[in-house]
Amino acid sequence: MFRVRTGPLLGLAVQIVLLAGLTCTVGLGAAGWSAALAYAGMLCALLRRGLRRVGADALGPADRVTLARALLVGGVLALVVDAGSGPAPLGVLVPLTAVALALDAVDGRVARRTGTASAFGARFDMEIDAFLILVLSAHLAPALGGWVLAIGAMRYAFVAASAALPWLRGTLPARYWRKVVAAAQGVVLAVAAAGVLPPTAATVLVAGALALLVESFGHDVAWLWRHRPAPARTRDVPVAHAERISVVRTGSVAVVRAEEVVVARTGPAAGGAEPLVRLGPAARLATHQPV
Missing domain, CATH: 1.20.120 (Four Helix Bundle (Hemerythrin (Met), subunit A))
Structure with a gap:
């Protein structure tokens, strides 16, 4: 040194x-x-x-x-x-x-x-x-x-x-x-x-x-x-929407929740089926109905 x-x-x-x-x-x-x-x-x-x-x-x-x-x-x-x-x-x-x-x-x-x-x-x-x-x-x-x-x-x-x-x-x-x-x-x-x-x-x-x-x-x-590096390419992902409904009873009141879930197809899997991956909830709706 x-x-x-x-x-x-x-x-x-x-x-x-x-x-x-x-x-x-x-x-x-x-x-x-x-x-x-x-x-x-x-x-x-x-x-x-x-x-x-x-x-x-x-x-x-x-x-x-x-x-x-x-x-x-x-x-x-x-x-x-x-x-x-x-x-x-x-x-x-x-x-x-x-x-x-x-x-x-x-x-x-x-x-x-x-x-x-x-x-x-x-x-x-x-x-x-x-x-x-x-x-x-x-x-x-x-x-x-x-x-x-x-x-x-x-x-x-x-x-x-x-x-x-x-x-x-x-x-x-x-x-x-x-x-x-x-x-x-x-x-x-x-x-x-x-x-x-x-x-x-x-x-x-x-x-x-x-x-x-x-x-x-x-x-x-x-x-x-x-010879500049090629920009990173993004792939369009097909998006589908599904709805999941759940009912919760509390006494004489039933709470009905409808949750829209966004899913995406990631590519073909074995047997030709395309697996779905949940990306996250898109919206939530809650209603209260008497039983």
Whole structure:
């Protein structure tokens, strides 16, 4: 249990060291510090919760690589938020993004070579990818237009929709093209953020990446819709009515009770007869007659 506590907390400490380094090099301000610390604190809490849920006592080798990527993403977040009132220091932002993207190809290989691949690690990796894309989309939106935010928001819109539509929570089959499209988003956004392309070329490139993402999500949504669970079917039950009459004598008065009983045929029984099952009384009538 000690390692569970120290693993994510060590990541939080490294994030603080990274932010201190950015402060010394590019003059990171309070806004960047606040955003990155909030992100790192949330990351630490979610990792601790995830490890306990899967019964693991420490991060695996591939998970530690993903954690390193996550801390670099925290640095990118700090630079993007801090540059809200001015240009971001591309000389630091682009290398941090490039290393984070490069490590995305490392953690999967480490997991396969060490035999430590897990659903927890795959989910951790996917969430870090999605958040980096969201941060880069927010960084490019002022220059290219608000439509760029659709790239970063699509994953979270899908998660929100799945909360209301249970069929979206189905298990998708493995699809290599999905991984290619996801990787292309980060690379395209990083190239556009580097400022090496003319604005028109950057807009066309990012728009193409968005089109690929829409196609990929559309394909998955269509597959989930076609394979959604069939709704439970109800069977019409034939209903019959019968009347049961009882007479109770009390002295010189007889109480006659007529009780209507609802019965249903449940299906053919042996010999072709259909048994009747009483569902409950439908109405009662009581009369008092002198004898």
